Amino acid sequence: xxVVVNAATSADGKLSSRRREQIAISGEEDFARxxxxxxxxxxxVVGVGTVVADDPRLTVKDESLCEDRLERGAPEQPARVVIDxxxxxxxxxxxxxxxxxxxxxxxxxxxxxxxxxxxxxxxLVTAGDDRVDLLRAFAALQEQGLERIMxxxxxxxxxxxxxxxxxxxxxLFVGSTIIGGRDAPTLADGTGFxxxxxxxxxxxxxxxxxxxxxxxxxxx
Ligand SMILES: NC(=O)C1=CN([C@@H]2O[C@H](COP(=O)(O)OP(=O)(O)OC[C@H]3O[C@@H](n4cnc5c(N)ncnc54)[C@H](O)[C@@H]3O)[C@@H](O)[C@H]2O)C=CC1
Ligand SMILES: Nc1nc(O)c(N)c(N[C@@H]2O[C@H](COP(=O)(O)O)[C@@H](O)[C@H]2O)n1
Numbered sequence: 455x456x457v458v459v460n461a462a463t464s465a466d467g468k469l470s471s472r473r474r475e476q477i478a479i480s481g482e483e484d485f486a487r488x489x490x491x492x493x494x495x496x497x498x499v500v501g502v503g504t505v506v507a508d509d510p511r512l513t514v515k516d517e518s519l520c521e522d523r524l525e526r527g528a529p530e531q532p533a534r535v536v537i538d539x540x541x542x543x544x545x546x547x548x549x550x551x552x553x554x555x556x557x558x559x560x561x562x563x564x565x566x567x568x569x570x571x572x573x574x575x576x577x578l579v580t581a582g583d584d585r586v587d588l589l590r591a592f593a594a595l596q597e598q599g600l601e602r603i604m605x606x607x608x609x610x611x612x613x614x615x616x617x618x619x620x621x622x623x624x625x626l627f628v629g630s631t632i633i634g635g636r637d638a639p640t641l642a643d644g645t646g647f648x649x650x651x652x653x654x655x656x657x658x659x660x661x662x663x664x665x666x667x668x669x670x671x672x673x674x
Contacts, residue, residue: 455596458623459605459612460491467640468633469609476508479629481663486516488606491625493519495532495604497557497595500549501611502538503639511548512606533557533600536576537611539585541568543576550575557598559591588618613644616652621672624654629665 462479463469470477480488492498498512512534514520520530531554536543541564543550550556550572558572561582572578577598581590595603605615615621626641654670661667 455592455601455603456622457592457603457605457615457620458491458495458625459615459621460488460625461607461612461641462627462629463641464629464631464633466632466634468635469607469639469641470507471633472635472637474503474507474639476510477633479631479665480627481629481665483662484627484665484667487627487662487667489514489516489519491604492532493523494602496528496602497533497535497600497604499535499537499603499605499611501608502536502542503610504606504608505536505538505543505547505549507608509548510606511551511553513553529554532604533598535559535595535600535603537586537588537591538564539582540564541572543572545571545575557595559586559594561586588614588620592620609639609641609643613642613646616642616672617644617647619652621652623672624668624670626668626670627662627665628668629663 493514513531524530534549534554534556536558538558539561541560556576557579558576559579563584579591579594581587653673655673656670658669
């Protein structure tokens with residue numbers, strides 16, 4: 455399995471404002487790059503915080519990229535995955551549409567009625583007691599043939615993936631704006647590291663739109 459984290463931050467490292475509403479930090483060129491990365495992936499993963507805040511579709515938008523996928527024998531769309539300890543994904547969320555298959559990864563703490571409602575719209579994976587055990591959940595996704603994984607956020611999930619050592623690559627678009635705010639989400643939130651900080655190796659820097667794309671691999 456190969457896990458790429460992709461996100462866009464303001465110049466001061468924020469994913470969004472303190473209101474946690476979706477903000478278009480990327481421009482046209484970067485959104486097109488994101489679409490290509492989705493098209494190259496078997497699954498696109500987000501945390502439920504992102505589903506609640508943004509209601510994303512997580513589909514490949516460019517029809518020619520979907521056709522390319524079909525030509526190489528892949529499903530028209532990558533699968534979508536929501537990491538959702540307690541089953542907070544609304545049943546009318548765009549990520550549960552029939553545009554692509556969706557997996558919702560739950561913990562044992564998700565109530566039974568919530569599970570039953572979600573099971574009508576998605577494949578359910580259960581791993582972990584109070585929070586999703588990411589190592590077990592990603593192993594279950596791999597058993598379904600999902601090898602090339604793209605994670606789009608948000609900050610809580612990205613931190614946890616670095617914490618358990620699941621991230622292979624980080625692709626970050628840094629836009630030319632300042633969002634600010636101590637309560638605004640950053641690229642890696644959670645409890646934060648105080649030692650054994652994950653180390654990255656810079657592979658690529660490219661000017662895109664009015665910002666920069668930075669691409670790192672994670673040192674093992
Ligand atoms: N600019 C960008 O590229 C992106 C921005 N965003 C922004 O990020 C914000 C949402 O991010 P967050 O609030 O951090 O939510 P998140 O999307 O990271 O989801 C966190 C939630 O996932 C669930 N979860 C289950 N198991 C977990 C585990 N082991 N580790 C971590 N989380 C686990 C928990 O319910 C937790 O509250 C929104 O404001 C959204 O707009 C989100 C994606 C991309
Ligand atoms: N790459 C990127 N740049 C930004 O500026 C963004 N705000 C985001 N947000 C992510 O994109 C998702 C939207 O997906 P759909 O267009 O609805 O398919 C959103 O949920 C974030 O994950 N990303």
